[in-house]
Amino acid sequence: MVRVPTVTFNNGKSIPVVGLGTWKSKPGEVTQAVKDAIDIGYRHIDCAFVYGNEKEVGEAITAKINDGTVKREELFITSKLWNTFHRPDLVKGALLKSLENLQIKYLDLYLIHWPQAYKEEAELFPTDEAGKIQFSEVDYIDTWKALEPLAGEGLVKSLGVSNFNSGQLKRLLQVASVKPVTNQIECHPYLNQRRLKDFCESHDIKITAYSPLGSPDRPWAKPEDPQLMEDPKLKAIADRLGKTVAQVLIRYQIDRGNIVIPKSVTRSRIESNFQVLDFKLSHEDVSLIDSFDCNGRLVPMTASLGHKYHPFENDEF
Numbered sequence: 001m002v003r004v005p006t007v008t009f010n011n012g013k014s015i016p017v018v019g020l021g022t023w024k025s026k027p028g029e030v031t032q033a034v035k036d037a038i039d040i041g042y043r044h045i046d047c048a049f050v051y052g053n054e055k056e057v058g059e060a061i062t063a064k065i066n067d068g069t070v071k072r073e074e075l076f077i078t079s080k081l082w083n084t085f086h087r088p089d090l091v092k093g094a095l096l097k098s099l100e101n102l103q104i105k106y107l108d109l110y111l112i113h114w115p116q117a118y119k120e121e122a123e124l125f126p127t128d129e130a131g132k133i134q135f136s137e138v139d140y141i142d143t144w145k146a147l148e149p150l151a152g153e154g155l156v157k158s159l160g161v162s163n164f165n166s167g168q169l170k171r172l173l174q175v176a177s178v179k180p181v182t183n184q185i186e187c188h189p190y191l192n193q194r195r196l197k198d199f200c201e202s203h204d205i206k207i208t209a210y211s212p213l214g215s216p217d218r219p220w221a222k223p224e225d226p227q228l229m230e231d232p233k234l235k236a237i238a239d240r241l242g243k244t245v246a247q248v249l250i251r252y253q254i255d256r257g258n259i260v261i262p263k264s265v266t267r268s269r270i271e272s273n274f275q276v277l278d279f280k281l282s283h284e285d286v287s288l289i290d291s292f293d294c295n296g297r298l299v300p301m302t303a304s305l306g307h308k309y310h311p312f313e314n315d316e317f
């Protein structure tokens, strides 16, 4: 069994560099996908309450622990606090719900999914009569302060953020007693996040790259949108190296020092996406791929436009 290398966080804990993404993995297919991934050697699973499939991910985790394939302490399980649970009194309950769904006693990593909060309602996407998302004014700093004691209670080993821009991280770092270990952000050759990565690294915060393959199954994709995995320039590199484009895209993240979480529910792809540990991109190839950046954001979160904490609405990187 191939052992996946790890990245060490600022708190000394380690995370396997490649994890399995689970957004859009249907409840009916995610259990098998996670079981396959664990059989293949994945030890890191990226989950979120809002993905609506944590229970089915939990079934796979339990099955693989019970059949002796893996021990809980060998797995690295991430979940994320959704936007409707930012109010400090709701934070612990949201974490406990994810733990219950995932059938585990602690998370390895819990992230604030987005800096912007939504109205605290039963709906995960609360809308007004006009169909517009209803915002909440809760400050992500107050949310973070509610998360910090949960690390001390043993419910979560590390805390982090997702989709935070540099200004928001700067503000958080001024008051945090527990430092975020990672910022999980969209990252691929069309949006390589050079400036945010440099900023995070200067504060010893690792980047976790989401949508590393260009998220072709994102619900808002249009047929005319460029397809990252079809890019002839990437195909040429992959052909030269005798690898798939997906493998080059995953390796691109690893070779930049990032953690990467490709999603698939297809066993053959889950397997080939993991077969990236026996080669390395040259500095020249990493620089060449860096040059493909075109500010091509695929997950712009347009539903939250106008929110004062929307991370992508000003010049802040």
Ligand SMILES: NC(=O)C1=CN([C@@H]2O[C@H](COP(=O)(O)OP(=O)(O)OC[C@H]3O[C@@H](n4cnc5c(N)ncnc54)[C@H](OP(=O)(O)O)[C@@H]3O)[C@@H](O)[C@H]2O)C=CC1
Pocket (backbone or CB within 6 Å): 020, 021, 022, 023, 024, 046, 047, 113, 162, 163, 184, 185, 209, 210, 211, 212, 213, 214, 215, 216, 217, 218, 229, 244, 246, 247, 261, 262, 263, 264, 265, 266, 269, 270, 272, 273, 299
């Ligand atoms: N924090 C956040 O806000 C966000 C976090 N994420 C996390 O990052 C993960 C990955 O990002 P995601 O947006 O899902 O997209 P990815 O870039 O991982 O792309 C997933 C898509 O690529 C396909 N695919 C996977 N492997 C291959 C392959 N080898 N060859 C061809 N096609 C392939 C999958 O198909 P199939 O499954 O059918 O095999 C699926 O359609 C998410 O699942 C989630 O866990 C993502 C977005 C936002």
Ligand SMILES: O=C1CO[C@H](CO)[C@@H](O)[C@@H]1O
Pocket (backbone or CB within 6 Å): 023, 048, 050, 299, 301
């Ligand atoms: O992780 C993510 C994917 O799904 C969510 C809900 O649609 C997104 O908001 C988020 O970025």
